[in-house]
Amino acid sequence: MKKNLSKLVLISIVFLAGFSIRHIRSLWEPTRAFLLRSQELYTNQWPTKAVVFTTVSKVDSKEQKNYFIKSTNTKPTPLLVSLHHWNGTYKTIDSMAYFAAEADINYLRPNARGENNNPDACCSDLVMEDITEAIEFALNNGNVDQNEIYLVGVSGGGYTALCYYLKTAYNIKKVSVWASITDLNAWYRESKIRKAHFVEDLLNCVGATQDSQNLNILLEKRSPLYWEMSASNLKDTKLSIYAGVYDGVTGSVPFSHSINFYNKLSEHIGAVEDSIFVTNDERLYLYEGLWTNKNPFKTIQDRKVFLHKEYRTVELTLFEGGHEILYDHAFNELLPNQ
Structure with missing residues (x-):
């Protein structure tokens, strides 16, 4: 038994020694990103810089608690607004808070009425x-560069970010959304097939039942x-706009949500050439998993990218992944100089 154990240890050492320095370096970046992402899973606490503040809605006088990190920089710095996921609240630990604290920029986590x-x-x-009032608090209480306001969200947070993107009067510089719900x-229909709890959430959101005749209209309004x-x-x-090509199979939001929003938005801001849109042939290529037989043209973080479209101020990236956000890439893309 001891001989076998010693042999196993020796084999393991030889195997590990076989990795070159180049291989070890190539593993570092995704490992670093994983460790940063994992902070929200293992620390179960906010950065020490994060403080809770309360806003009182100008509409219905209800209180909303929010997290805020104030930059200590003497010069005005960016404000990163990070929106919680579908069943989250302002309390839900957010890896973006650690990135912001480390970069010493302003960070905001609105409650925005909590769970959907x-x-x-x-x-x-x-x-x-609520989001506007939280931003106003940050502007009044932090040293914020008002030309450097950024918005980020994943899943339900991406959904809320897209809504705010379409409605805000603020000068938001850039929005980054991942695995977003757009319809x-x-x-509702997709969740019903999966027997997911989101079905009840959606009905409660619009105050309807499964038998309501105007259910589709009520859901479309949101x-x-x-x-x-x-x-x-x-x-x-x-x-x-980012989405993983496994989402909808292993995840809860099919990546078609992202495609449909990108196509419609591109058309509304003036796109006419077919090459700008995600075509039906490209959809089939993605739905049927044909991308597995094709080399990616680039990567983001440690993931392969199989489709990228861009028009004017909007871009779509479909990468090898599921229902997730790649925190390292998202932060560095929004704030490359931090």
Whole structure:
């Protein structure tokens, strides 16, 4: 037994020694990113710089708690607004807070009516106003460069970010959304097939039952895919949309949500050439998993990219992954100089 154990240890040492320095270096970046992402799983606490503040809605006088990290820099610094996921709240630990604290920039985590399971939530007018009031607090209490406001969210946070992107009067410089829900009516049907708890959440969001005749209309009213889109409305805000090609199979939001939003937005801001849009042939290529037989043209972080489209201020990236956000890439893309 001891001889076998010694042999196993020796084999392991030889195997590890076989890695060159180049291989070890190639593993470091994804490992570093994983460790940073994992902080939200293992620390179960916010950075020491993070403080809770309360806003009182100008619309219905209800209190909303939010997290804020104030930069200690003497010069105005960016503000990163990070929106919680579908069943999250301001309390949900966010890896972006660690990135912001390390970079010494301003960070904001609005509660925005908390979990999306009631009519006050789900991108209601109350949610939009709550986010605005939280940003106003940051502007009044932090040393914020008002030309450097950024918005990020994944899943339900990406959904809320897209809604705010379409409605805000603020000069948001860039928005980064990942695995986003864009059509609640479609997601209701998709969740129903999966027997997911989101079905009840969606019904509660619009105050309806499965038998309600106007259910589809109520859900569409809360969906950014059906909201007004125009070049003048969106100003110069840049929008980056990301989705994993496994999402919808192993994840809860099919990547078609991201494709549909990108296509519709591109058309509304003036795109006409077929090459700008995600075509039906490209959809089939993605749905049927044909990308597995094709070399990617680039990578983001440690992931292969199989489709990238861009028009004016909006871009779409479909990468090898599931229902997730690549925190390292998201932060560095939004704030490359931090």
